[in-house]
Amino acid sequence: MRHSHLVASIGWLLAAGSTVVNGLCNPQNVTYSNESPPNGTYMPWVLMGAINNVPGAKQYITIVNLTPHRFVLQNTHSYQMDVFDWGDVPQGHARQNTVVYTSKAGKNAVDDGGEAYYAIDGTDKTFMVRAATHIPDAHPTRTVIDLTGMGQGQREYLDPANQSPVTLVITGSDSYGFITSIRFGAGNWMKNIYPVIKDRQIQHVVMPGSHDAGMSTISNKLRGGGISQNTQTQGINIYNQLWAGSRYFDLRVGSVHSITDNSDYSFWTLHVSGETDEIALGNSGESLDDVISEINRFTAESPGEVIFFRVRYLIGIREVPSRGPIYWTADMVNDFFGKLKGVNNRCGNLDTSTTFNQKPASYFMDQNGGNGCVIFLLAGDLTPDVPQDSVPDGIYKANLLSIADDWSNMGNTQDMAEDQASDWKAVSRGGSSDTFHISQWLVSADIVTTTFFTIESIGILPTNPALYWMGVNNMSPQRWPTVILVDYIGVVVKGQHNWDQLSAELYTLAVGLNLYMISENCDISTVASPLLPEGKSAMRLSSMAKPWNGIHYANGTIVDDAPRHSHPGRLEILRKGTRFMNGTVLDHDIVNPYLTSTSM
Template identity: 50%
Template sequence: MRFLGLLAVLASSAWLPASGQTDDVCRAEDRTYSTKNVPAGSHQPFEQLNPLLGSLSTKFYITVVNLTPHRIRLQNTHSYQMDTFEFGDVPQGRARQNRIKYRGTWSTGDDAGEAYYALDGTDKTFVLRVKTYASEPDPRRVVLDLSGMGLGQREYVFPGGETAVSLVITGSSRFGFQASLRHGPGNWMRNLYDVIGDRPVRHLVMPGTHDAAMSKITDKLTSIGSEPNTQNQGVNIYDQLRAGSRWFDLRIGSVHDNNDAAVNKGFWAMHLSDEMATVAIGNTGESLDEIVDEINRFTDENPGEVVFLAIRYLVGRYERPDRGPILWTAAVVNDFFAKLRGIKNRCPDLDDGGTGGLQNREASYFMDRNQGRGCVIPLLNGHLDRDGVPRESPGDGIYDMGRVMAVSDHWSNKMQASDMAPDQIANWRSATRGGGGDYGSLMIAQWLVTPDALASTAYSLQSFAIQPANPSLYWAGVNGMDPEHWPNVLLVDYIGVQQQDRWAWDQLSAELYTLAVGLNLYMISENCNVSPHRSPLLRSAQEEEGVVAAAAAAAAAAATLGGSLRAPWNGIVFANGTTLDNPPPDLHPGRMDVLPKGTRLGNGTVLEQSIPNPW
């Protein structure tokens, strides 16, 4: 038996506790998801992207997402020179947007506050610290201090406007914890094999990236598309994969000589106002060659993943795109297919097994392919519907999306996050998961705002993503989910980017990565009509490790097939990306060792004299 097949058998086997009763069964009475209401949050209006308005703002937020079976309980707070410092409990499966309002403006130099939390039923604690450093170019900081959970500390700069810094926590006292301070291993799907392997793809949640290959502007087209209004990602496909993305919205076209349509100058990612318009506005991003190389680099390093390439456009444009599209001939399509054949770990001749689409196939069907190295699946959805032009090549692992997979792809086309969020939530709440009415398609939630050309040029797509859009996912989006209602793909712009133009890997944040892991581990596992097995978060770490150890003993080479989702680390990541892996135990950036006179305690008391911080 191959290692992965054995792993699947062992991972799905029942644990037999001392009573001799099977313990690996999902029971409704074990559900921990809380239906208690949490205070409504606030969406940042896009007008706050105006530098003048944004610079005058004194409102900020820290969102805490709880994807654990433990209530996150507020213990104490104190604040100094703040009008509002409102924090509270975070029930299981829910998110809370905590409110902060500074008394002064950006010139204030001594604002500070701390909120202390504990996880019920555990010895785990963490602290959220807010501090102003008047001498710094980015004066307002928050430190997410999870050293009391053994998960380290991370310092963030508030992104600006009236937006939020987010913290996502998943896991349990029995399973171990993971938080969004930094990314886990690249092959997160492989590391969740025993959890997701027997679930159909439509019962998974995965990050996705919108206009994924528009991570730079390459000017292969002569148009007015620029970085502010045309670039959609800060990092390339390789780093998007490392950041957790498994669904890639790719728009690929060919660029043709201005004087001779027969001269194809290559295949490029494109972001155009309308790829079929007489005059197309936009630009090009990564080349198809770069995309292929980046995918191959990732899958070489991280075997066992399932990567979907949803490829649109599939037309040509002149270098000066003012004469309409150039429809691909069979020869151009064959050249395109030749490029795609350079992708490693394609999966030829996939079939739905009579299930009605690949979205209904179990994840292990794809993860076990290529001797356990997983699948990269190009799904074509472009302008190839003409006689004599091939639309797919199943023998090469290249598929017509419409033939092999049922996909619901909902775009809100809203400029304000406050309009987009409820529209997306209403869409996925219309689809029940599990039971006789189980939703049968793969659902893509386009968690994106859509600014007009003037606003995107003035403020940039990046600013729209990292201030109004992405932070709202972690309170509004999460609170719009429950174990019966969630989308399959969370499609975003600028994955991992938390600060404007800070795109280096060590400056990226891991909220979406951790959210996807947590939704698969916790939220979906709480639905017994979807997951017949007991939630992995209710199993002990020893039970989990025992299953993996048994499989490893059967195949020692398995060590190359993935690391741990909970590798020990208790370091510090500073706002500039600098990392201390082994800091002194008493180093806690932003900590107030002395509470100054005037500090307001959580119970409303105002200190009349300075005292040592009792917490």
């Protein structure tokens, strides 16, 4: 047993054995590790348009540990891999593991494969990750996350591209139950962790956010030259974004007017280069009517959430952009307000004597008889002579939520990531610089670059995956953003936007940061961590941590009750030349000793 592992184990045992007095947070129970995992690697942008090919393909598999248990690497074996580098994952951290398929002459890539086996320290739970080729296929390498040793099923992922990671996020604990990113949990995830977050200021509740949320389609109501490659920012509509965990929406709404009659208009979400320019370049997305319908559908199914819509633009543009903007009249504003009044579970007449960011989460979640709050915050181009809000109707000025909106405005992933992490680390949680900090985890490339690579590829290949190693490893119980704002939430493979093709990394990350990371900060979270063995039983999850015995295949097919020994991608025979973690190399073929076992 390595020294670092021994120290971590002792730390867990001390925390697990400490007494939780009156259910209060105790700094002596903190399990967060101060280790520094190895640095990861950013996907080179030049590979975004390349075919994901073998031999020689390099694949990263990132594991995020938001539990009080260390993930201990027990063993690995690999065949025809030039690199198969795995390691322990300390509590509160992530590790980017590396797999390089062999490029040696004379090797048949069909046979390449390897398996890594982990034990969850202090428990009887295990999991494994398999990397293997799948030839012939447009995605010839695949990753299988096998959590049957945790009672959480399996998922087969298409490796999205060469050097773009597949990610696994695990949170919870042995006593609390585990939640993982291979499947989505309850739509109302906030309600499901209500006992944990209810007394925290809303600025101390981490939530996913959707950048340019309405742009999940190109509707061409605005003929401003924008196409999907450089204008579309989401792959799923707002209803599905809500299910994917988003609770903060960057929503840009404008009126699109007839060229011949300015009084003939309708409201659409927009993404343009300058809404007040003489000619605004861009396009339209979802209609405001559809957005409202989608919000109401979600809140009817998943009550109890706090959902912020920060609404920008609030200005008119001609369907063929020309002659500058059309500023809204009072009648147009009231027409817009009339639309918003169709949203259920708005929260009118909230206390405006203090800003919303310092109010406890329960203040909003308990509204409307416990059905939660949909809050509209207006931050557009309204002129001073028209209505700016409608407080009785739950429509507020944006400054009532005091935010630090952190936009790096940088054209590549690494510069953006380093800038974002530096900025949220400068926020002293519970101190004088505390704030509702929005991390815009997205790249602002120029139009030529976005048209060539596409916003989708930039988001889901180099940029979003970097959040789970670089971003996580720059967070701690004292340092983290409130909102993580992304493009293409839930999407992991380009063009795959159906619900069963999505993945729950950001959803699980947000739940885990709230359950684990913030619960270890006793200055903010005064109650004991729910993940400790002696945490309050009232803080246990319901549907989010239920055992699952299913398999989610790469094509989207889900089998909820899989045969006991069904493990896609598992090697039945370990071939001559297979290399184990301890350096042993097989000199003859053997049956895989782990073939019918879910544990080491």
